[in-house]
Amino acid sequence: MDKIKMTTPLVEMDGDEMTRILWQMIKDELILPFVDLKTEYYDLGLEYRNATDDQVTIDSANATLKYGVAVKCATITPNAARMTEYDLKEMWKSPNGTIRAILDGTVFRAPILVKGIVPYVKNWTKPITIARHAYGDVYKNTEIKVPGAGKAELVYTAEDGTEIRELIHDFKGAGIIQGIHNTDKSIESFARACFSYAIDTKQDLWFATKDTISKKYDHNFKDIFQEIYDAEYKTKFEELGIEYFYTLIDDAVARVIRSEGGFIWACKNYDGDVMSDMVATAYGDLSMMTSVLVSPSGVYEYEAAHGTVQRHYYKHLKGEETSTNSIATIFAWTGALKKRGELDNIPELSAFAETLERACIKTVEDGKMTKSLSLISTCENPVILNSLDFIKAIRTTLEELL
Numbered sequence: 001m002d003k004i005k006m007t008t009p010l011v012e013m014d015g016d017e018m019t020r021i022l023w024q025m026i027k028d029e030l031i032l033p034f035v036d037l038k039t040e041y042y043d044l045g046l047e048y049r050n051a052t053d054d055q056v057t058i059d060s061a062n063a064t065l066k067y068g069v070a071v072k073c074a075t076i077t078p079n080a081a082r083m084t085e086y087d088l089k090e091m092w093k094s095p096n097g098t099i100r101a102i103l104d105g106t107v108f109r110a111p112i113l114v115k116g117i118v119p120y121v122k123n124w125t126k127p128i129t130i131a132r133h134a135y136g137d138v139y140k141n142t143e144i145k146v147p148g149a150g151k152a153e154l155v156y157t158a159e160d161g162t163e164i165r166e167l168i169h170d171f172k173g174a175g176i177i178q179g180i181h182n183t184d185k186s187i188e189s190f191a192r193a194c195f196s197y198a199i200d201t202k203q204d205l206w207f208a209t210k211d212t213i214s215k216k217y218d219h220n221f222k223d224i225f226q227e228i229y230d231a232e233y234k235t236k237f238e239e240l241g242i243e244y245f246y247t248l249i250d251d252a253v254a255r256v257i258r259s260e261g262g263f264i265w266a267c268k269n270y271d272g273d274v275m276s277d278m279v280a281t282a283y284g285d286l287s288m289m290t291s292v293l294v295s296p297s298g299v300y301e302y303e304a305a306h307g308t309v310q311r312h313y314y315k316h317l318k319g320e321e322t323s324t325n326s327i328a329t330i331f332a333w334t335g336a337l338k339k340r341g342e343l344d345n346i347p348e349l350s351a352f353a354e355t356l357e358r359a360c361i362k363t364v365e366d367g368k369m370t371k372s373l374s375l376i377s378t379c380e381n382p383v384i385l386n387s388l389d390f391i392k393a394i395r396t397t398l399e400e401l402l
């Protein structure tokens with residue numbers, strides 16, 4: 001079989017620990033034998049980030065803006081323990097945060113469904129994709145612990161010195177205050193990323209806030225979404241037969257539980273934090289969640305939702321066998337290859353990526369899986385494979401399907 005040719009390179013962002021080990025295995029077993037892979041390689045492993053004063057992360061994000069599609073391995077976000085472990089010059093920021101800030105993107109997370117891993121919510125037969133607004137609100141807050149009686153006010157001073165002043169509360173005793181904000185620019189980017197992704201994946205888009213209670217703050221989110229929808233996306237949605245649906249957050253939660261899935265749920269920052277953990281858990285397993293960062297200008301960065309699986313890596317370093325699930329990382333590659341195929345008009349590349357996805361699903365449905373999957377699968381006698389043998393089993397299925 002001739003290898004599939006590519007025209008534009010993928011931006012390849014390598015990472016850390018166990019996922020870095022899987023990364024190489026995936027390339028060697030599942031990609032390189034079939035695709036004449038073109039990538040522009042960036043090593044986001046913590047050692048090289050430290051050596052380059054994190055410049056490599058910035059360069060990789062800029063390359064993504066240039067080429068349009070990236071595939072990223074999980075990376076360590078340094079904490080105090082990592083400072084000593086890797087002898088770091090600085091506690092470098094989260095690469096995902098840095099990349100997201102440069103691409104101005106929104107993260108969409110969706111579960112990979114396989115027969116035998118049954119969602120806790122029995123009517124969820126299709127994936128629910130969560131889009132979380134990743135800027136502001138309570139994540140950029142200012143708080144005061146009020147010591148005792150006194151007046152709290154909200155004050156905005158314009159550049160020309162004029163003020164808007166609102167009473168928050170006339171405290172009779174101790175209490176608490178929180179100041180939060182968002183910007184129209186950020187909400188607009190979020191809205192555009194959501195509408196574009198809905199069109200891209202041909203799914204309905206749901207959005208919810210608490211605008212009945214928060215008549216200015218949350219209402220602003222609702223209005224911006226509606227204005228952008230009407231002006232820029234309505235026609236395209238109608239052509240595709242998909243829907244933009246706005247409701248109150250509590251109503252959305254009830255409807256999501258009753259639904260069969262198959263839509264994108266756009267959430268404000270806090271709602272997205274809470275609901276993405278709930279949805280991921282209800283579908284089964286973090287190791288079966290995909291993640292894609294989409295910028296309003298249509299740039300895509302694909303990755304797995306899970307981290308570097310540190311505990312497995314330490315076992316691997318001790319020479320012990322690991323059974324780490326590579327499916328979400330494989331889906332990061334297939335997502336990126338599919339998108340590259342679509343943008344460069346190479347249908348065989350997209351078709352290959354789709355076949356590889358089916359090979360992953362079929363392998364698990366045929367009863368071959370990693371340990372964590374066997375624990376949540378209804379499969380009667382699963383064959384539990386180690387990290388490499390699982391990838392090799394997927395390769396065997398892939399070769400059968402090709």
Ligand code: NAP
Pocket residue numbers: 073074075076077078096286287303304305306307308309310311312323324325326372
């Ligand atoms: P984690 O890597 O997601 O792993 C947490 C636990 O979940 C693992 O110990 C393992 O459970 C299970 N797990 C996750 N992925 C799995 C897989 N593919 N196969 C099998 N089991 C899997 O989270 P963490 O250990 O909290 O974080 C490790 C590092 O990852 C941290 O340095 C963090 O900064 C980084 N991180 C990066 C990203 C990213 O780059 N997107 C996201 C999150 C975290 P058992 O040990 O019970 O088997």
Ligand code: MG
Pocket residue numbers: 273274277
């Ligand atoms: Mg969270």
